[in-house]
Amino acid sequence: xxxxxxxxxxxxxxxxxxxxxxxxxxxxxxxxxxxxxxxxxxxxxxxxxxxxxxxxxxxxxxxxxxxxxxxxxxxxxxxxxxxxxxxxxxxxxxxxxxxxxxxxxxxxxxxxxxxxxxxxxxxxxxxxxxxxxxxxxxxxxxxxxxxxxxxxxxxxxxxxxxxxxxxxxxxxxxxxxxxxxxxxxxxxxxxxxxxxxxxxxxxxxxxxxxxxxxxxxxxxxxxxxxxxxxxxxxxxxxxxxxxxxxxxxxxxxxxxxxxxxxxxxxxxxxxxxxxxx
Amino acid sequence: xxxxxxxxxxxxxxxxxxxxxxxxxxxxxxxxxxxxxxxxxxxxxxxxxxxxxxxxxxxxxxxxxxxxxxxxxxxxxxxxxxxxxxxxxxxxxxxxxxxxxxxxxxxxxxxxxxxxxxxxxxxxxxxxxxxxxxxxxxxxxxxxxxxxxxxxxxxxxxxxxxxxxxxxxxxxxxxxxxxxxxxxxxxxxxxxxxxxxxxxxxxxxxxxxxxxxxxx
Numbered sequence: 001x002x003x004x005x006x007x008x009x010x011x012x013x014x015x016x017x018x019x020x021x022x023x024x025x026x027x028x029x030x031x032x033x034x035x036x037x038x039x040x041x042x043x044x045x046x047x048x049x050x051x052x053x054x055x056x057x058x059x060x061x062x063x064x065x066x067x068x069x070x071x072x073x074x075x076x077x078x079x080x081x082x083x084x085x086x087x088x089x090x091x092x093x094x095x096x097x098x099x100x101x102x103x104x105x106x107x108x109x110x111x112x113x114x115x116x117x118x119x120x121x122x123x124x125x126x127x128x129x130x131x132x133x134x135x136x137x138x139x140x141x142x143x144x145x146x147x148x149x150x151x152x153x154x155x156x157x158x159x160x161x162x163x164x165x166x167x168x169x170x171x172x173x174x175x176x177x178x179x180x181x182x183x184x185x186x187x188x189x190x191x192x193x194x195x196x197x198x199x200x201x202x203x204x205x206x207x208x209x210x211x212x213x214x215x216x217x218x219x220x221x222x223x224x225x226x227x228x229x230x231x232x233x234x235x236x237x238x239x240x241x242x243x244x245x246x247x248x249x250x251x252x253x254x255x256x257x258x259x260x261x262x263x264x265x266x267x268x269x270x271x272x273x274x275x276x277x
Numbered sequence: 278x279x280x281x282x283x284x285x286x287x288x289x290x291x292x293x294x295x296x297x298x299x300x301x302x303x304x305x306x307x308x309x310x311x312x313x314x315x316x317x318x319x320x321x322x323x324x325x326x327x328x329x330x331x332x333x334x335x336x337x338x339x340x341x342x343x344x345x346x347x348x349x350x351x352x353x354x355x356x357x358x359x360x361x362x363x364x365x366x367x368x369x370x371x372x373x374x375x376x377x378x379x380x381x382x383x384x385x386x387x388x389x390x391x392x393x394x395x396x397x398x399x400x401x402x403x404x405x406x407x408x409x410x411x412x413x414x415x416x417x418x419x420x421x422x423x424x425x426x427x428x429x430x431x432x433x434x435x436x437x438x439x440x441x442x443x444x445x446x447x448x449x450x451x452x453x454x455x456x457x458x459x460x461x462x463x464x465x466x467x468x469x470x471x472x473x474x475x476x477x478x479x480x481x482x483x484x485x486x487x488x489x490x491x492x493x
Contacts, residue, residue, distance in 0.1 A: 014447065
């Protein structure tokens with residue numbers, strides 16, 4: 001009888017143990033599975049981010065190379081041809097021409113001179129070597145000069161703090177973003193006054209561009225179903241993200257636009273100083 | 278008396294879940310893979326066998342050979358689900374080999390039924406299905422893609438296999454010991470059988486409800 005009771009106890013114990021092991025296995029399996037899935041998810045996000053980063057980098061490299069090529073062609077080829085034309089016009093101006101013809105040649109020569117200067121300025125702004133050699137600040141100063149020369153806009157470049165190089169890769173991206181923003185401001189906003197401000201802090205760099213144009217509805221454009229609308233803004237966003245920075249667009253219809261780009265500075269970025277302002 | 282009432286309730290649950298599984302296997306057939314689509318045949322075969330054996334049991338007839346006849350079909354339909362999922366050639370060959378060997382074994386058992394142990398067919402099938410289930414869990418765990426487990430029909434069925442087969446080993450094994458010791462306790466322990474079956478076919482229902490197209 002006692003043996004039978006022992007057998008029953010063993011059966012009950014074994015049964016309980018079996019169901020506990022089964023339940024435990026399933027619970028642990030689910031926990032480990034969830035953990036593995038989380039790791040997989042993180043890996044996939046990292047792969048996607050790297051992929052997007054590489055795509056964007058290649059796009060920017062292609063864009064830079066194209067700009068560089070066009071800039072060089074304008075400067076070395078068309079610029080040289082126009083210079084020769086100008087020299088010939090100079091010779092013609094010195095020759096025995098009728099006075100009225102001479103005046104026309106002189107006027108043409110002057111116009112051509114302006115065209116050559118504009119061409120050089122454009123070529124300079126397309127050429128990324130100027131950023132490599134002289135930095136973002138000088139590149140932007142040239143842009144400001146180019147726009148000032150048109151006489152249509154008031155534009156100023158302000159500088160806060162002790163400037164330093166952010167590195168060519170970062171500066172060229174910022175320079176191209178800045179060119180795009182300025183181009184938009186001149187083309188679409190109807191702004192008459194633009195301020196560019198560079199702020200250098202030990203652990204932060206900030207670039208802000210403020211205009212007094214007609215502004216735009218940022219939220220409306222970004223939520224538009226038509227992806228073509230706002231593609232420029234999205235592109236700026238992506239490029240700033242690539243630099244691990246942040247961009248803030250503040251704009252209201254009729255109240256101008258301010259775009260602020262903030263980048264964190266790693267310790268080795270501030271090694272190459274350009275000097276104080 | 279209480280045991281009898283509970284037995285009737287649990288048997289009702291079992292048949293209810295089996296009928297539910299048949300309904301779902303027909304209704305949501307098109308949302309699933311080929312191997313899943315064929316499961317309705319297996320479920321109907323099971324229902325026929327269960328009804329027949331239930332009747333024979335009541336009237337004192339012999340019915341155990343019917344289970345041995347059903348066994349290869351059961352293993353065929355369940356192993357097809359795993360065969361479809363496994364990419365590894367070795368695993369596929371393993372399933373095909375065990376299926377052929379198991380069918381031959383069952384045929385031998387049926388030919389010489391009087392002198393053979395029919396529980397062997399039952400036990401071997403259970404062990405093979407548990408092995409396939411564990412391999413499936415491993416394969417699922419090693420996948421690099423993102424998966425929602427609750428949307429994997431075979432995951433639900435594997436949970437059913439993993440709980441049902443060891444559980445049924447335990448019940449069948451110990452009831453054969455207990456029957457000579459304590460008949461009342463034996464009857465109580467045997468109550469787990471329809472409960473386990475109800476859970477098993479419940480996981481079929483859960484599996485079939487995965488990926489179902491919402492009603493318009």
